Amino acid sequence: MKRLILLAVLLLSQTAIGQLQKYDYVIVPVKFDIFYEDNAYRSSTILKHLFTGAGYKSFYNNALTDEVTSNFCKAVEVDLLEVPSVFSTKIIIFFKDCKGQEVFRTQVGESKLKEFDATYQEAIQKAFVELYAVQRSTNTNNGPKVASSRDVLRVVEVDNGNYNLVDNSGKVVFTMKATSANDVYLVQSGDASGLIFKEEDKWYIELNDNSGGQVKTELKLEF
Numbered sequence: 001m002k003r004l005i006l007l008a009v010l011l012l013s014q015t016a017i018g019q020l021q022k023y024d025y026v027i028v029p030v031k032f033d034i035f036y037e038d039n040a041y042r043s044s045t046i047l048k049h050l051f052t053g054a055g056y057k058s059f060y061n062n063a064l065t066d067e068v069t070s071n072f073c074k075a076v077e078v079d080l081l082e083v084p085s086v087f088s089t090k091i092i093i094f095f096k097d098c099k100g101q102e103v104f105r106t107q108v109g110e111s112k113l114k115e116f117d118a119t120y121q122e123a124i125q126k127a128f129v130e131l132y133a134v135q136r137s138t139n140t141n142n143g144p145k146v147a148s149s150r151d152v153l154r155v156v157e158v159d160n161g162n163y164n165l166v167d168n169s170g171k172v173v174f175t176m177k178a179t180s181a182n183d184v185y186l187v188q189s190g191d192a193s194g195l196i197f198k199e200e201d202k203w204y205i206e207l208n209d210n211s212g213g214q215v216k217t218e219l220k221l222e223f
Helices: 004-012 014-020 040-053 066-070 116-137
Strands: 025-028 058-060 075-083 089-096 102-105 109-111 145-159 162-166 172-178 184-189 192-199 202-208 214-222
Touching (some): 025 040, 040 058, 040 075, 116 184, 145 172
Parallel strands (some): 025 058, 025 075
Antiparallel strands (some): 089 102, 162 172, 172 184, 184 192
């Protein structure tokens, strides 16, 4: 069965999958070198949220637990690299081990939005799609639990690349953001985040459940 969400990883990141499996923790800096201030454009907050939502054990570098500090070389630190570009913002997410050696870097996440907050946030989220796919592919369980939803959700475009998923009562159930991958979207509802993707002509949403597992639910989308 084809899994479109994993194609980029299988083709471009096969070695990295094995590398990331070696580490138990992800450390997110409260300030990245490419920025002049702490949590610029909410970069640290967004990355921490994305890592946690994708099932990674993530910590800010100023709030490490005793467990992490005692096993520091089982952790990787996240960093951001900005690729020079005149007309867009291009961000790469990469990992460094406890010796400062690079372990893995994502493909470029690109945004052409004009506002600084929006463009950096979108570029980071697009780069993160690959990390979410790596985490799904390294799951040692028998795969996520699958459920099916009878409700039809209507896809309403808010602006370029941003959508609301609306139920029959008119309530916005999820917000959805396009990524650089075909038929793969970042999705959020409150504190929950995950992916919506197309697989064999069917749409699915995959979110973490409260037990740390993953729930994959078939969706009926109306565009």
